[in-house]
Amino acid sequence: LCAIVAPAEAQNYPTRNITMIVPFAAGGPTDVISRIVTAHMAQTLGQSIIIENVVGAGGTTATTRAARATNDGYTLITGHMGTHAASVPLYPKLAYHPEKDFEPVALLAGTPILILARKDFPPKDLKEFVAYVKANAEKVNAAHAGIGSVSHVSCELLHSILDVKPVGVPFNGTGPAMNALVGGQVDYMCDQIVNAVPQINAGTIKAYAIATPARNPSLPNVPTTAEAGLPAFQAQAWNAVFAPKGTSPAILATLNAAAVKALDDENVKKRLLELGSVIPAAADRTPEALAALVKAEVAKWSAVLKPAS
Numbered sequence: 521l522c523a524i525v526a527p528a529e530a531q532n533y534p535t536r537n538i539t540m541i542v543p544f545a546a547g548g549p550t551d552v553i554s555r556i557v558t559a560h561m562a563q564t565l566g567q568s569i570i571i572e573n574v575v576g577a578g579g580t581t582a583t584t585r586a587a588r589a590t591n592d593g594y595t596l597i598t599g600h601m602g603t604h605a606a607s608v609p610l611y612p613k614l615a616y617h618p619e620k621d622f623e624p625v626a627l628l629a630g631t632p633i634l635i636l637a638r639k640d641f642p643p644k645d646l647k648e649f650v651a652y653v654k655a656n657a658e659k660v661n662a663a664h665a666g667i668g669s670v671s672h673v674s675c676e677l678l679h680s681i682l683d684v685k686p687v688g689v690p691f692n693g694t695g696p697a698m699n700a701l702v703g704g705q706v707d708y709m710c711d712q713i714v715n716a717v718p719q720i721n722a723g724t725i726k727a728y729a730i731a732t733p734a735r736n737p738s739l740p741n742v743p744t745t746a747e748a749g750l751p752a753f754q755a756q757a758w759n760a761v762f763a764p765k766g767t768s769p770a771i772l773a774t775l776n777a778a779a780v781k782a783l784d785d786e787n788v789k790k791r792l793l794e795l796g797s798v799i800p801a802a803a804d805r806t807p808e809a810l811a812a813l814v815k816a817e818v819a820k821w822s823a824v825l826k827p828a829s
């Protein structure tokens with residue numbers, strides 16, 4: 521008889537608080553999604569999950585720290601399309617590799633990208649926005665959350681389609697970038713929907729279009745990029761939990777089960793959907809599915825992005 525016996529520590533896990541590193545400022549999409557899901561995971565696990573916002577370098581500072589953390593299940597990170605894919609081609613000296621240095625735990629949410637602008641930015645719709653940005657590329661600026669962040673990479677895509685190179689204004693996350701957009705200190709931003717729904721509904725910013733094939737139920741009046749005249753711009757990001765490489769399979773299974781349970785909770789679902797997130801289908805919630813997503817996304821972004829100069 522052959523039985524795989526997990527070490528006692530893994531069997532009893534967790535016996536103390538867990539730290540979830542969020543690689544961007546509080547109030548932004550990664551922070552909000554992490555807080556909604558980990559609050560429920562903590563109930564399942566019977567231990568608190570403390571969010572630690574560690575900012576800088578488009579999320580790569582925090583992700584380096586998470587890669588180097590002890591692999592005992594007590595330090596995790598909510599990574600995303602930027603930290604765990606786009607950063608690979610953008611940072612040739614990146615101190616971690618998303619596939620080699622992390623264990624995938626669970627995909628938490630898909631996050632469609634919107635083109636947003638300060639309320640008094642002159643263009644009225646997407647067609648006018650395109651014409652205006654092309655005509656004023658030296659004057660306008662785009663807020664983002666650092667090189668390699670989702671907001672940076674998404675607007676890079678947009679800019680390559682428009683063949684313009686406006687100035688980028690970096691922040692430590694799109695939480696603070698959104699404050700600057702609302703305050704009129706920056707012109708526009710390509711941001712994940714989670715950050716935008718409350719502001720769009722409050723009328724404090726403009727939304728030109730959502731870069732997905734269909735409109736989002738949380739923003740029924742915002743046209744798709746295809747409807748608004750720019751079908752080539754399609755972008756949706758994702759957020760997911762990762763543990764440092766070598767974390768025990770028993771711990772990873774416990775964490776995955778807690779995340780999946782959270783995504784099935786009616787209240788968690790409601791909150792994520794209200795903010796426009798796409799809740800992963802059952803088949804996309806496994807560590808294997810997340811590993812495949814990271815692999816595909818690293819390959820995809822490595823083919824289109826060049827090292828930041």
Ligand code: MLT
Pocket residue numbers: 544545548549550551600602664665668669670671672692693694695712
């Ligand atoms: C954030 O949480 O601030 C965002 O995910 C930043 C980004 O990647 O654009």
